[in-house]
Amino acid sequence: MNIDLTESIRTYFIMGSNNSSRDPVQIVEEALKGGISLFQFREKGANAKVGQEKKNLAQQLQKLCRDYSVPFIVNDDISLAIEIGADGVHVGQDDESVAMIKRKCPNDFIIGVSATNSIEAVQALSDGADYIGVGPIYTTSTKEDAKTPIGLEGIAQIRSLVGDMPIVAIGGIKLEHVKGILNAGANGVSVITAISHADSPEIAARHLTRKL
Template sequence: MKREWLHVYFVMGSVDCNGRDPKDVLQEAINGGITLFQFREKGQGAKVGAEKRDFALELKEICKRHDIPFIVNDDIEMAVEIEADGVHIGQEDDSFTFVRERLTPGMVIGVSCHTVEEAAEAVRVGADYIGVGPMYFTTTKKDIREVKGPEVIRQIRHAGITVPIVGIGGISVENAWAVLESGADGVAVISAISKADSPVAAAESFSRCIEKVQRTNG
């Protein structure tokens, strides 16, 4: 996969938008410069079954119109059914081998990692990218692991792991710089965009942060 896909990685479901229409929030985020979208329909009040699938298809169509890759969180069967660009799985989800066998060839697989050991194993089995976190405290995920901060990304890079990395967990425009400087290719955010007064402005701010880091390190 292309590393630049991870630059501004927006994660969202219907329960993350403070009552706003998720389709409008996604469109604004795209207008602001997000580079990849993950459909994560979880939490109290989340859609299930056919309603979830139809909702995913609506968001996928918006992404398709703007050439934004569409990733599905955890739901392997639905990802294949709606022809998503890939899936993202956690350490507690189905095994990588199980997932790979069920996906259409060419679909991306991202894996959540929290330690150097988990990152090394993800690379060994063939993950296309890894999501490392939580970078900072977040209330979005109820099953949050211990906050490791950007240092864990630095440790992963020092271990010689070169796979694309996106930092996730409590990331804001104010602390994104530290995550990128530690060796991440991008930042994954939920509420910093989905619950912003202006999702387009929030996405633009993250895009500018990425560009600034690239210029500084270029």
């Protein structure tokens, strides 16, 4: 798959089986129909699947993404990402280093890194990450260990330091926030509950895609 990251991270959906009471496969398919441009499989936290169950779900969702020509990224689990031939991985500050991941993974693997401040963002750029997930922008309840929100000012500051590196914003983002986030310098937004908890994930994804 030929991936333009600046475009792919525009409507970035993150989800695991514990982010909704509904069938995750159905939700992701609806989101793909609605136009999401990248999907991150984040299977962690309370009641998350592990082992073979986790792998089976990952492969189901990966196949769906391939059917829609949408990149499939695995959160944190580098071994799983390599095993199933994902398009890349996304890691946090406490996960494996970019240098270590590059040694393990194919050359064309996408490596995304979370950054909660400008120091971490500059380090991700220096380490050779392909894009940065910056945030949280607003208060979020999805991540139990979420840091203090950085707001639009945080996005603007990070953009001023990392040049044209692709940036995707995350954390408590709703439809009405999109314009301000893009104006602050992000290339796209990543959401979890805005789609996974929607009455119609397809409509929610479509509205988000149109706004972007």
